[in-house]
Amino acid sequence: MTDPVLVVDGLSVTYTVGAGTFSAVSDVSLEIEPGKVVGIVGETGCGKSTLAQAIPRLLPEPPASIGSGSIRFKGTDLVKVGRRQLPMVRGTGIGMIFQEPLNSLNPAYRVFDQVAESIRIRHYREMGWVRSFHGGPEPFDYSRPPNTTTVAGSLTKSILPSGAAEEAVRDRLQTRSQFREEVLSYLRLVRINDPETILNLYPHELSGGMRQRIMIAMALSEKPALLIADEPTSALDVTIQAQVLTLMKELIDEVHASILFISHDLGVVAETADEIGVMYAGRIVEFGPVADVFRDPRHPYTKALLRAAPSQYKADGPLSSIPGSVPNLSRLPRGCPFRPRCPLARDRCATAVPPLAPVDPAAPADGRHIHRTACYFPEEVPGLP
C-alpha cells in the first residue's frame, strides 16, 4: 500500500479573541492517499475553511493556533515546521485554490507575472536553487520518480566539475519564449480561449470566472503533491460556477493529483470525491467512501443535509430544512454538538462527544477508509426515502 500524502491526526485549531478562546476545528483526523480526492462538506461556519487553511499553516497565528494534533505531509509534521520553513512546503508541496477569486490575484501585476512567478518557484526548487525543505527526503516532488533521479543527480554532481553542473542547470533554464510558452500552456490547461491576450491584462480587467481559472492555473503550475480546493466556486455566479466546476472535474481526472475538496455543495462532492467527510461544529461527524455515505448516511446531520439538498440525490418532495441553526462555536452544548437540532437526541447524547466509530461493528476500530460515524445511535438513523 502506498503511503498517504497527508495524514491529519487529532487536529484542533483554536482562536483566541480578546479574553475568550474557541475551537474552530476539534479533533479532526483524515488521510489522503496519492491520487485520491477527499471531499469535506458542511454548512457555513462549520470549520471547513479553517481546516483547509490550517493544513498549509496559512491561518494567521495569532489569533489562530493549532492546539493539538499533527499534520503529517509526506512524513513531515507541518505543525512542528518552523515559520521560516513553511514557504518551502507551500506551492510545490501543497497548492490551494481559494474561495474568493475576486481578490485572490494581486491587482498590481499582470496575469503573466503572477503565473510566471509560480512556475519560477517550481523551477528554482526543481533545480535546487533555493534551499529546499529539510523535513523529509524530497517530500514534495511527486513528478519525479523516487530514487533514480536523485541518484543520477548526485552522480552528475560528483563526476562533473561544479562549472559543468551549473551549465547543466542552465540548460534547464528556458529561454524567454519557451518560458512564455509554458505559462501559456497552463492557461490553455484551464481552458482559457485567448491566453495571449489574457496574459497582458491586469486582474481588474478580468471576470470572476476568468480569475478563478487563473488561480487554478497558478496552483497547478507548481505541480503540488496535494491540492486543496476551498469552495472554489461558491463566490461565483451560478452559470460561471457550473463552468468552473466542469473544469475542476475534468482537471481532477487529468492531473491525478491528491485533492482535498471543500464544499458546501453535496452534489459537487458526490461527483468528484472518492471519500467524503461531513463536518459539523468543527468536527467530522461522518466519514466514508462517497457511495456509502450518500447511499446509507449513518449520522442524523448527514441525513438532514442530504434531505435539504436540492439535487438528484434525494427523492422528490418538498425541500426540508434543518431546524435550528449552526451553533456558536464559543458556546457549544455539552456532549454531541448536534444534540439541540437532532430528532434522535436523548440523555446519553449530553454526556460526552460521540467518537467517530465504524458503522459496521465488525470492522476494525482504527480503520481509516471505512464508513464511520460520530453518533451513539447510528442504527436508528432512518434510511433515505
Added chain:
Amino acid sequence: MTEPPSAVRRARTDHPVAVFWRVLRANPLSLFGFLLVALICGVALLVVVAPHLLVPYGPQEVTGARYAAPSWAHPFGTDGNTFDVYSNVMLALPTDLGIGVSIAGIALVVGSTLGLLAGYYDTPGTLGGYASVFVLRLTDIFLSFPSLILALTITRVLGVGVVNTAIAITITWWPYYVRLVRGEVLAIKHLPYVTAARAAGVTENRILLRHVLRNVTEPLIVYFTLDIGTVLVTYSTIGFIGVASKYPGPQPEWGAMLAFYQSTAPITSYPWLVFAPGAAIFVTVLAFSLLGDGLRDILDPRTRRAFVRGATREPPAERPAPAAAAEVPAPLGAPDAGGSG
C-alpha cells in the same frame, strides 16, 4: 457562557466617553500620551492660576548665579544673564500651549465649517456649487505652500509679535481642515442611510447636523489632537527664527529661548540651556502625538481592523464590531432621527 450577548453590551457602550476610554485602554502608548497631556494641561493651568507654586523666579529676575549647573534651586540651571531657565521654561508653557490650542481651534472651526458646506452643498450650477468650487480652489492653492514659509513671511509683513504670528499661522492653517472634512462628507453623503433619511423626509440641514457632522467628528478630534502639536512646532520654529517673540523678555517662548542660547551661549559647556526648552517642546508635542496617533489608529477605518482583532471578544465569525461604532450610523428607526421634517 455567563456573558450577556455581545451585541447588547456593544450598544450600551457606544457613549462617547466609553468609546474614548476603550480606545485608550486598547493602546498603552496612547494611554500614556493621554496621561501626559492631562499632566501638561494641569501644569499649564497651575502656572497661570498660581504661578508662585511652580515658578520660583520671574522671567527676567536676576538670581546672582551665572551659568549655574542644574541644582535643586535651579532645576535647569541659569543662563548668562543669571536668569533661571526652569522658570522661563515653565512660564513659556501656557503661552505655547495656548497658542497651539487656539490656532488649531480657530482653524478647526473655520476649516471644518467651510469643508462641511463645500462638501455637502456642492450641486453644480447652484450658488453653493460655485462657492464650494471657489473654496476648494483656494484650499488647493493654500495647500501648495509649506505653511511655515508662508506664515513666516506673513508674520514679517504684519510685524514681529505673538499675536501677529498667531494670525499668520491661522491664515495658513485652516485649509487642511477643509480638505479633511470635505473628504469625509463626500464619503458619507451618498451612503444609503443618508439617502434613506432624506427619503424619510428629514430636512437637509438636519441631515447635515445629525448624520454628517456626527460622522465627521471622530476624524476631526484625531486630527485636531495631532494638530495641536504641529502648530506648537510651527509656532516655536517661527520663534526660533526670531520673528515671533523676543527672548529674554516678559513673555518667554521655547523656540526663541533655544535660538537665543544657541546663538549667544557656549552651549557645549552648558547644554541644559538648549536641552531644557528643547525637551519641554519635545515632551509636549510627543504627548499630543501619542494621544492623537493612538486615537487615529482605532478610529481610522484604515487601521481599525488590525486593532479590532486584538481588542474584541467577538469571535471572527461575526463582523468586527467595537471600533466600528464610528462607521455604523445611527439606526434609522432611532426616535430622534426620523422625527423631524
Added chain:
Amino acid sequence: MGRDPSDLVLFVGKRLLQLIPVLFGVIILTFVCTHLKLVGLCNAVYPHASKEIIDACNAKYGAPLLSQFVTYLTSLFQGNWGTSPLGVPVYPAIAADLPATIELVLAALVLMIVIGIPLGVVAAQYSGRWADHFVRIFYLSGWATPTYLGAVIAAVFLGPAIGLPSGGEYSTPVPPFPQYTHMSVVDALIAGNFPYTIDALEHLVLPATVLAFINMGIATRMTRASMLEVLPLDYVRSARMKGLSEFFVMYKHALRNALITTTTVLGVTAGGLLAGTVVVEEVFDWPGIGQYAYDAIGGGGSTANFDGAIAVVIVFAIGVVIANLIADILYGVLDPRVDWR
C-alpha cells in the same frame, strides 16, 4: 483593454495643464498675503534703513494694489524678482542657491524612503507587538522634534561626538574644481575627485538625516496603515500559498500595493522638507535657499528682504506643486487601475 504607454504622455500632459491655474493662484495669493499690509509700513519694516531705501519702499508699496500686481507679475516673468535692501538682485541669488537645496532635500527624501518605508512594513508586520511600538515611538519622536531642536542637537552635540562635520558643503570653503551643478556631491563626482566626494557626502549626512528624521513620520505612518489594510487581503494569502518567502510576500506583493497610497503622502512631505531647510540650512551653514529664506525673512534679527522672502515663498510653493505632480504621476503609474485616458 490594457494601458497603452503612449497614453502616459497624455496623462502627464493633462496633469501639467492642471498645474497652470494652481501656479497662477500661488502667485496671486502670495502677492495678496504679503502686500495688503505693506502699504505705508516701510518705516516699521525697515527700522534701520536709510532714507532712500524707505522712500523707494514707499514708492513701491504705496501704489494701488492692482497696479502693483501688474508690475509685480510682469517683472516676475522677466526674471526681475526685485532686490534686497542692500541692492543685491533676488533672482540670481536664488538661482545659485537652489541646487544645494535640491540636493539636500533629495538626500533626505532618499533616506526617508530607504528607512521610513521598511520601518512602516516592519511595524505592520508585527502590529501590536514591541517592534510596532518601537517604530511608533521612533517616528513620533521625529514628529515631535522641532526642526531647530534636531538641527542644533545634531550640529552641536551629535556631529562632533561621532566625528561628522556639521557646517558647509566641503571642508574647504572653495573646492579645487569647477562647480557646474552647485550640488556638492555631484560636482565632486563630475570632477572625479574621490576624496572630495567623500567629504561632500560627510557634510551632507547630518543635515539630510535631521530633515529625514523629522519628516519620516508621515511616510512610515502611511506605509504602516496601508500595509495593515493590504495584509489581510486575499492576494497576500495567495502569494504566501505560492510558496514565496515572507520577504517576497511583504515587499513584492503587499508593499507594492501599499506603496500606491504611500506615494501620495510623499508628495505632501515635500512641504515639510522644504520648510525644514530654512532652519536646517541655517544651522548647518548649507548654502541653499533655506538659508537665503532665513536671512530674507529677517531671521536672527537681520534686516528683512521682502522681495527675497516673497520669491522664496513662490519658489517653495512651486516645489510643493511639482512634488505633488510627481506623486500624482507615480500614483497613476503604480496603480494599474488608473486609466491614463
